[in-house]
Amino acid sequence: MKIALLSYSTKPRGGVVHTLALAEALAAAGQDVTVWTLGRGGDAGFFRPVDPAVRLRIVPFPDGPPEESVGERILRSIAVLGTAFEPCAMAYDVVHAQDCISANAVGGRCVRTVHHIDHFTTPELAACHERAIVEPYAHICVSAAVATELADGWGIKAAVIPNGVAYDRFATTEPAARANWRARLGRYVLTVGGIEPRKGSLDLLEAYALLRSAHPEVRLVIAGGETLFDYRDYRAHWKARAAELGVEPVVLGQVAEDELPPLVAAASAFAFPSVKEGFGLAAMEALAAGVPLVVRDLPVLREVFDSAARFATTHQDLAAELGAALTDDTPARRARGRRLAARHTWATAAERHLAFYGSRLKDISRS
Structure with a gap:
């Protein structure tokens, strides 16, 4: 054909x-x-x-x-x-x-x-x-x-x-590559998709400000963000709000293809607060890497991730669930996530x- x-x-x-x-x-x-x-x-x-x-x-x-x-x-x-x-x-x-x-x-x-x-x-x-x-x-x-x-x-x-999902790319990363990211960034919550309205970036920013009260050592890291649309006004608002909240997320921009899997695998948690999604490929890659996942409570993400993820509706929920992912995530949940990713x-x-x-x-x- x-x-x-x-x-x-x-x-x-x-x-x-x-x-x-x-x-x-x-x-x-x-x-x-x-x-x-x-x-x-x-x-x-x-x-x-x-x-x-x-x-x-x-x-x-x-x-x-x-x-x-x-x-x-x-x-x-x-x-x-x-x-x-x-x-x-x-x-x-x-x-x-x-x-x-x-x-x-x-x-x-x-x-x-x-x-x-x-x-x-x-x-x-x-x-x-x-x-x-x-x-x-x-x-x-x-x-x-x-x-x-x-x-x-x-x-x-x-x-x-x-x-x-490219399961093996994210499930079998090099320890040295993961260590390099942790040496550079410390302990971090990662999101992939850049700063834009559909990705729920402002809610994640608010959640991070709350999360820091219990986990001041954890950084928020944002990768990706290539888009056809003009989100300059939204990003300016995001930066102004970050300054008001007194937080300084790390914005990496586009990450080289060979560096992305260890960046994901080295994260302490993965945040996926999108307000509109069709599947959530980046979040599934995080599960393949064995990283605790917190997603927006949307019907589509319930369908795709079920018990392998934690779900949040508001930025307060998101902060609470990220905190739980950082402290209470279990090997059983991570194993469920890996099995789910491997099936796709x-x-x-x-x-x-x-x-x-x-x-x-x-x-x-x-x-």
Whole structure:
């Protein structure tokens, strides 16, 4: 089967991580897979090496003028990716878009994975999001909770195929690499995903201020944060609030791919207070590393993590649960987390995708 997987970036956001891992698993299963994406800011490759069995088509996407709005950048992204892909579209048996930009770029003529459902106020983004849901001919969700949202909001039935996780990368890190992070950072609570509204960054900041009263030696460390959107105002508010609270989290930004697993594994706890998620891949990686996990109490995260995580609703809850994770976490809970993570393999995800593609191709041939 000849498959095109479409994404919007080369950076380590969850959807891009998913796209590459799925592409490699599909290629390992004998499929002819090409990943298409935009190379922003001069990028000619992804944030990590990709198995050479996967073909890569990285479409140059130069920076726009300084006054370009987010909405304008989204529309330009759609146009640039669509123009590059259109001459090749008929060469593929399956075109599978992983986000609203790439789904719009192919005019909805695709399978679409809906990782989570957003609610935009910018007109261009809202329209992009809506078209990317209603126009594709088939849909996949990475959790039943998101599939239910899709059914309730749009009457669309989606297949549920959970993410895999690179279990061995996070479960078997080098002791020296973990020790290096601990020597640099001390004892720390880690979150991955940067500083933005969807990641619940302000709530985590408030929780950290409370946590320090009982655990003054613990630092809050924030990794990642590459995004298409402009969160400068939110981040400025976050920095101002940190100063008011008298706390100084460590903001690492994007971490090199080979340094991320030991950074996760060396953490004393992992915080995942997102207000909107489709699965929680970074949190599952923390479980693979044997790190105590505290997540926002959302239906989707209850579904995915169940008894392997601690759950919090408010920032006060988050502080309390992080405190418990730092002092009372048990080997049994960590073992449950590792077993859960080990069950989520990309090979299984690829197998289920291939079955889904095959069923949809049969439906199309009969219609």
